[in-house]
Each structure stands twice: as structure tokens, then as C-alpha cells.
Amino acid sequence: MAINWFKYSAPTTFYGLAGKLIPWFAISAAVLCIVGLYIGFVVAPADAQQGEFYRIIFIHVPSSILSMFLYLIMAAYAAMGLIFNTRLSSMMASAIAPTGALFAFISLWTGALWGKPMWGAWWVWDARLTSELILLFLYLGFISLHASIDDPRRADRAAALLAIVGSVNVPIIYFSVQWWNTLHQGSTIKFTGTSMHIAMQQAMFTMLVACWLYAITVTLMRVRSIILERERHTKWITELAEVKA
Amino acid sequence: MSLDIWMRENPLSYIWIGSYAVAFLIFAIEIAMVKHKRKITLQQVRLMREADESEQE
Numbered sequence: 556m557a558i559n560w561f562k563y564s565a566p567t568t569f570y571g572l573a574g575k576l577i578p579w580f581a582i583s584a585a586v587l588c589i590v591g592l593y594i595g596f597v598v599a600p601a602d603a604q605q606g607e608f609y610r611i612i613f614i615h616v617p618s619s620i621l622s623m624f625l626y627l628i629m630a631a632y633a634a635m636g637l638i639f640n641t642r643l644s645s646m647m648a649s650a651i652a653p654t655g656a657l658f659a660f661i662s663l664w665t666g667a668l669w670g671k672p673m674w675g676a677w678w679v680w681d682a683r684l685t686s687e688l689i690l691l692f693l694y695l696g697f698i699s700l701h702a703s704i705d706d707p708r709r710a711d712r713a714a715a716l717l718a719i720v721g722s723v724n725v726p727i728i729y730f731s732v733q734w735w736n737t738l739h740q741g742s743t744i745k746f747t748g749t750s751m752h753i754a755m756q757q758a759m760f761t762m763l764v765a766c767w768l769y770a771i772t773v774t775l776m777r778v779r780s781i782i783l784e785r786e787r788h789t790k791w792i793t794e795l796a797e798v799k800a
Numbered sequence: 801m802s803l804d805i806w807m808r809e810n811p812l813s814y815i816w817i818g819s820y821a822v823a824f825l826i827f828a829i830e831i832a833m834v835k836h837k838r839k840i841t842l843q844q845v846r847l848m849r850e851a852d853e854s855e856q857e
Contacts, residue, residue, distance in 0.1 A: 607811035607815065608814075608815065610812075610815050611815055614819055657830055660826070661822075661823050661826060664823075665818075665819045665822075668814075668815070668819050669819075671804075671807070773830055773831065776831075776834045777837070780838045783841045783842065783845055787844070787845045788848075792845060797842060798849060
């Protein structure tokens, strides 16, 4: 039997589905985070050059990857909302933005913590760092622009334009270490292979999946509130069990 | 003791307090804010529903 995926693009059905999925994503994120930290801090050996300081990568790399991917997903949802005028797409874009901004902030913060002992400076105006800072400002711009317009549908359209235009920054962040002479190191993991110890790779990928699951959990939680807020005048909202309670 | 010396003598404490504790605190604050927002929104919707019902009566 074919599944009608379009059914889940309606806030009415997505609200219930999100509610059912949240506990599964949340528990999986917590378990994987514990496993990832155990491998990263107990199993993985110290780095030959960086000693113990390299262990920041288990939160820094997943945060950086998430901050970029979440921006692209947010821009894709915003574009869908703009082109097809679908309500849920715009709600999803609004729900993703704060989580993306927090991941961009954690990426910059943990990067600074790593930079001090390794480079001798908390911050340098390096291409990778500067473009990541611009990404944080783009997230903050999206959130501020959306909040500054009273009509939600007009706010969606204005913020969508910013999200789409700003998405050009993501490939700049990714390729900045190749295009310019940067202090920030290039990718350690490539399609051709990696020199990383297997336990380091396992810890990093486990933490990456944990961060993904966390981001999905929080986004679903936030989008449910947005749906409640925006659809509050509709009959189906007033008939929800949690509203009647 | 300056921060530079302390971080080199206690790298794991530096990493945990500086990076992981901050990150987990941010996650905890985000979850608390999302839960609070849901609570407030639900209260608003309930109030609207009650107001509509009393109007109809």
C-alpha cells in the first residue's frame, strides 16, 4: 500500500505525528550522546600533536556540520513555503532557525576554546571563522526579521528571501579552507580516506548522529507550539485532547 | 595561576567546563524554553476556547 506523504505536509496530521516521534528521537539522542562521549573520552587515545585538547572536536565538528546543514534545510523549507505557499514549510523554517543559531554559536564558542591552547588566540579573522560568524548573523537576522513583522504570512515571505539569499554562505564556509590560505585546518575526513584513529571517528560520528537527533527533537517540539499558535482559531485545535484538558 | 598555565595543566577540566558544560547548558536552556513556550501557547488556546464557549452560552 502506497503511503500518501502529502498527508503529512498538513499541520493537522503533522502535529500528531510529531508528538509521537519526539520521545523516540529524544531517547535516541540521549543514548547516543552518552555512547559518543564514552568512546570520545574513555576509548579514544590522546592525539600525538594536540594531546587532550583535540577532544573538543566531538562537540565542535558536529555543531559546525549541523549549523550549516540546518541552514540549508531551513532555506529549503522557506523556499517551499514561498513557492508553493505551504503553511507547514514556513513553520518548519521558523522552528529550525533558533536551533541552527545555537549550533552556530556552539561551533564558534568551542572553536575559540580550542584555538586558545592550539593557536594562542581565542579568535582570528580567518575565512572559515568569519564565514561561520556571518552564518550566525544570518540566523539571527532571519529570527529578528520574522519577529519584527506582525502578520505571520508576510513575515514568512520576507524571512524566506533572507534565508534563500543567505544560503550562498554555506558553500563559502565549506570551501573557505580550500579557496583561501586559512589558519583553520582542512577536512581530516575525506572521500579518499582519513588518518584519524578508528575510535576518534566512531566518537565523532556517534556525536554527530546524537546532535542530529537532538536538533530534530527540539525542532519538532518547537513546530508543535508554532502550529498551536497559528492555527488556534481552527476547530481541530480546539478539539485536541491537550486543549480540552 | 593564569588561565594559560591552568588549561595546560588541566586539559580535560578545561575541555569539559569550557566546551561540553557550556554546550549542554545551552541545550538544557533551549529545551526549557521550548517547553515553556508550549505551556504558554496551550494556556492561550485554552483561554480562547473558554472565551468562545462562554460567548456562545
